[in-house]
Amino acid sequence: MAQQPNRLRPFFENISYEREDNELVVNFGPQHPSAHGQLRLMLHLQQEQIVKAHPDIGYLHRGMEKMAENMIYNEFMPTTDRMDYIASSSNNYGFALAVEKLIGLEVPRRAKVIRMMILEINRLMSHLFWLATTALDIGAMTIFLYAFREREYLMDIMEGYCGARLTHAAIRIGGVPLDIQPDFLEQLRTFLGKLPQNIKDYEDLLDENRIWRMRMEGVGYISKEMALSWGCTGPMLRASGVAWDIRKEEPYELYDEVEFRVPWSDKGDNFARYRIYMEEMRESAKILYQCIDMYEKCVRDGETELMAHAPKYISAPKLDIMTQNYSLMQHFVLVTQGMRPPVGEVYVPTESPKGELGYYINSQGGPYPYRLKLRAPSFWHTGILTDLLPGHYIPDVVSIIGTTNIVFGEVDR
C-alpha cells in the first residue's frame, strides 16, 4: 500500500518493507567512514545476508560537465582535480590529452617525460591510499599507518613540484607549467629505493594473514562476462580475467617506449584485486626508474621546451610575455577569450589508477566546449555493486567496496 507521508503519518520505510516480505532495509552511508566519501547503499537484508543492493549516488554532485560548458578550456583544468582527488594529476592529464588531440598538438619530449613521472607518482599515491584505506576498513590499522607514511613522501615530492598536495593542477594543455624542482630526481630515487622493502612489508603483513585471507578470498567474485557487461576497467577488469590496459592497448605519451608488464588474473575476487594493486605498484616503480633515465637524457640533449609552441592556442613562456609585445597580446587574448579549438569531437581514454578515464569533448569552434562528457571508472564500479553484493554478508560489503576502489569525487563529478 502506498503511503502518503505527512507530518502526522511519517513515512516508515522499514515498516512497509517488513510487512511485505520481511526484509530489513539498512542505509549504509552516506556518512559511513568506510563508504568512501558519499556512497549511500540501500541494502535489503534477510538476516545478515543481502538480497538487494541499491547504490544511491549524487551526494557530491557538482555538475562538472555543465561547468565545463561555461569555462574556457584552461580554466577547467583545476576543476578536474576535484574528480579523483586521490590522483588528481591523472585527471588533469586526461583532459589535457583530449584537448591536445582536438587541436592536434605535439607536446615537447621533456614535458612528456615529466608528465609520465607525475602520472606514475599519482598511480603510486592512489594505490598506496587504496591499500591503506582498504586495510583500515578490514581492521588492519598498521598497514594504514605504513602506507600513509609512504604516500606522504610522494605527496611531498608533488608538493615540491607544483605547490599543492592533493589538488595538483600540475599539467597544462600543451605541456607542463614548470620544470621539476632541483631535488626531484634525488627524492624520487630515495623513495624508489625504499619502495620494494615497503611493499614487501605490506605483503608480509597481509599475504599470509588469515584474517585478511578470509576477508578477501572468494569474496566479491566478478566473472569475466559480468565485468565486461558492467563496464569495469582497470584493476577490476584485469582481476576478472581480461588482460586489458589502455597504456598497452592504445599507448599514449611515452608508454610505448618504457618497459613494463601489466598483471592480470582470472580469480576475480578481492584477493586477486589486492594482488594486482601490489604488482602494479612494482611496475610503476619500474616505469619511474626508466623515466628518470629519459629525463636525464633530455637534459643532456639540451631539450628545454616545456610547452608546445602554438601561438594560436598556447600562451608563450613568461619571459616572452614580459619582453615581447606580440606574445603579450597573444597572452591577453588567450586568457580573456580563451583558445578556440577547431570544430570537432574527440574521445580520449587514459588509464587512470582506477580504470579507464575518458574525456569526450565536442567543440563547435568556440572558446567553450559545446559538450564535455567525463567517463569516470568509479561510476561503473559503483554500478556493479547492485549485481555484486546480493548473496554476500554485511561485513563483506565493506571489503568489496574497499577493493572496488571507488572515489566519490569521480562518481558524482
Place this chain on the structure above:
Amino acid sequence: MSKQEMFKDRNISEDYFFLDIEDYPTTPWEKFKRVVKRSLKGELFVGLWVVLREMIKFDIHTVQYPEEKLPIGPRYRAVHEMKRLWESGTERCIGCGLCEKICISKCIRIETRYDENQRKEVGEYSINLGRCIYCGYCAEVCPELAITHGGEYENASEQREHFILYEDMLTPIDDVLNKKQREFQGFGAITPHEDERLKKTPLAY
C-alpha cells in the same frame, strides 16, 4: 557476444603477465591442512616481527604540528602576495585584470581608476580567501609577476568569507629596499636560465 570477441585469442604474452595465485582450498580437509600449515609457519608472528622491527628502529615520522612545522617549499601555493619592483620599490600590479578574469572561483575583485597623473591605478583589490582554491592560475597568468603565492598557510578564520586586501598582500617597502623580497618559483615563474634562450630584437632592418 560479438563485443567480447576482441578480448579473445589475443597475444598478450609480452605485455601482460599472469598472476600466480594458488587455488583456494574447497574441501574441509584441505582447509584444515592449510590452517595447520599456516600455524606452523607462524604467519601471525611474521606480522608481529615486521611491526616490532619498525618499532625498534625508532625511525619516527610524526611531526608535532603546532610546535614543529615542516618547511614550506618555494613553490607552495598558499595565501597570495603582491610583489614590488626590485629597483624602484613601486608596485608591480598594473591593474590589467587578467587574474580576475582567469580566476576559477571568481574570488578576485579589482577596481581601477585614474590617479592624479591620469594613469591607471589599482583602487580596490581583494581576494576572498574563503572561496580561493589556491590553483595558482592568477600567478600563472599575471604578466608582471605581481600576484604570487606565499607560504602563509595557517589561515583559520571564524567566517567562511575572509577577504584579504591589496595592502595586506603587498610586500612592505622596507623588505624590497633591504632585498628581502622573495621571488615565487611556482606557477607562473620564469623558468631558470630562460634568459639564455632569449634573442635580442634585431635592430637592422
